[in-house]
Amino acid sequence: MASQEDFLQYQAPTNPHPYLLNVEKAEGLYIYTTDGKRYMDMIAGVSVNNIGHRHPKVVDAIKCQVDQYLHVMVYGEFIQEAPVAFSKKLASMLPASLNCVYSVNSGTEANEAALKLAKRITGRSQLLAFKGSYHGNTHGSLSVSANESKKIPFKPLLPDVHFLEHNDMAALQYITEKTAGVILETVQGDAGVRVSSPEFLHALRQRCNEVGAQLIFDEIQCGMGRTGKMFAFEHSGVVPDILTLGKALGGGLPIGALVSSYENMQLFTHDPMLGHITTFGGNPVIAASALATLNVFEEDIDFVEVERLGQLLEDLISQNPEILAIRRIGMMFAFDMASAERVTKVVLKCLEEGLISFWFLSHPYSFRLSPPVNITENQIRKAADIILNAIAMTR
Missing domain, CATH: 3.40.640.10 (Type I PLP-dependent aspartate aminotransferase-like (Major domain))
Known part of the structure; x- marks a missing residue:
């Protein structure tokens, strides 16, 4: 099994603070780690797994x-x-x-x-x-x-x-x-x-x-x-x-x-x-x-359904007053908050709660979501609950 120490020693780094999830398997919306935890991959590997992990x-x-x-x-x-x-x-x-x-x-x-x-x-x-x-x-x-x-x-x-x-x-x-x-x-x-x-x-x-x-x-x-x-x-x-x-x-x-x-x-x-x-x-x-x-x-893929669920996720997260603006097209989201520090706290709390979100290299005041376009409504609602709770818990 690959260890964190080997990763940090032998794999060339890209940044000083990697996520360090030790991946065991991935399926659909989810990534499973070697410690038995399941994560909702709400960035789809940064817009790569648009039809989910390991589509059959x-x-x-x-x-x-x-x-x-x-x-x-x-x-x-x-x-x-x-x-x-x-x-x-x-x-x-x-x-x-x-x-x-x-x-x-x-x-x-x-x-x-x-x-x-x-x-x-x-x-x-x-x-x-x-x-x-x-x-x-x-x-x-x-x-x-x-x-x-x-x-x-x-x-x-x-x-x-x-x-x-x-x-x-x-x-x-x-x-x-x-x-x-x-x-x-x-x-x-x-x-x-x-x-x-x-x-x-x-x-x-x-x-x-x-x-x-x-x-x-x-x-x-x-x-x-x-x-x-x-x-x-x-x-x-x-x-x-x-x-x-x-x-x-x-x-x-x-x-x-x-x-x-x-x-x-x-x-x-x-x-x-x-x-x-x-x-x-x-x-x-x-x-x-x-x-x-x-x-x-x-x-x-039903693109009418993609738009409906994208709008649903936007509507659910927009209820929080800390979300200052949302830019969305389809399943591509940016959520503006008051500061880069605030975004970092929310992104890390989401990770702790089993949801992978991310930030933008050139726009640190927003966090990003780009889930698989075949995500289900139940998964959308669950993701929104985790994100809203992460915002509340990090105030």
């Missing part, structure tokens, strides 16, 4: 593929059933212009590839992003993320990157014929669930069309049913030139995807050849898991 259809698909073969060749060389079927299925669920899928290893790699593709399509260098954005932690994706305190130790990053005000029509004038790409989270996650207005997205689409800039939607966190639709851009009807996905796409296994038109994707094949390359992208086991995940969403 996903597990069956993984087992079937493992019995056939694992990795056989780097991405793009061999015809393999699972990656091809996954790509075809994902394309079928998207608008006609998003018809070609490049599978990669993570969301941040998908964003790296998207930035490269925008430059390759346009022959331009300027990249524009938005204040409040978070697109990952590799050099390119960090360059287009807004939190300066996270970037300072690693500078210099990519040149010719500029940040615009989110949801500000006037800021769109800075998108010009010099702009290769504009990257936007359709719903900003790390900033505390900031929803892009439909009016802003339509104006952004029009401006990119006018100047020939590529519009990139990062739906790594807000896609895959999280907002009450399969993809968050469906709320506005605005279609990007390039879409990036990750997190929940793999059904619990690591994956990212870059999606654009067939014509755009051909540009990675020449001048230079191998314009983007990945060894483990399109791994057959992960592709099988992702395909099963897409099928679960198509066959089993």
Whole structure:
């Protein structure tokens, strides 16, 4: 059994205060630890387990593929059933212009590839992003993320990157014929669930069309049913030139995807050849898991019910006067409180009481929830009781 001491000694850390739950198993909404305790996972591994832990259809698909073969060749060389079927299925669920899928290893790699593709399509260098954005932690994706305190130790990053005000029509004038790409989270996650207005997205689409800039939607966190639709851009009807996905796409296994038109994707094949390359992208086991995940969403998820239960949880928690504001879309929540200290006390008390919530890197005055979208009403009510009691007990 892995010990806390071994974890702290041998596994490279990310922060000085990890949760340190010693996980034994996970199923549906719940994580079980080696001390016999059960936790409601109300963040779904930070928007990864959108259909819960170990969905049986996903597990069956993984087992079937493992019995056939694992990795056989780097991405793009061999015809393999699972990656091809996954790509075809994902394309079928998207608008006609998003018809070609490049599978990669993570969301941040998908964003790296998207930035490269925008430059390759346009022959331009300027990249524009938005204040409040978070697109990952590799050099390119960090360059287009807004939190300066996270970037300072690693500078210099990519040149010719500029940040615009989110949801500000006037800021769109800075998108010009010099702009290769504009990257936007359709719903900003790390900033505390900031929803892009439909009016802003339509104006952004029009401006990119006018100047020939590529519009990139990062739906790594807000896609895959999280907002009450399969993809968050469906709320506005605005279609990007390039879409990036990750997190929940793999059904619990690591994956990212870059999606654009067939014509755009051909540009990675020449001048230079191998314009983007990945060894483990399109791994057959992960592709099988992702395909099963897409099928679960198509066959089993009722988005009307997702919205109803999301509203129910919002209504229940909003009764507490310490909740100063709630930002929600679908099953993606930010709850504002008076201070970061207050948020920390509530999050830790929830953990003590058997419920996993979390905070935002760049918005410490809120705690976040992002439960599986197939959570039940009884589970919603139980979670709300725990959270309200945690608020009361930490006053």
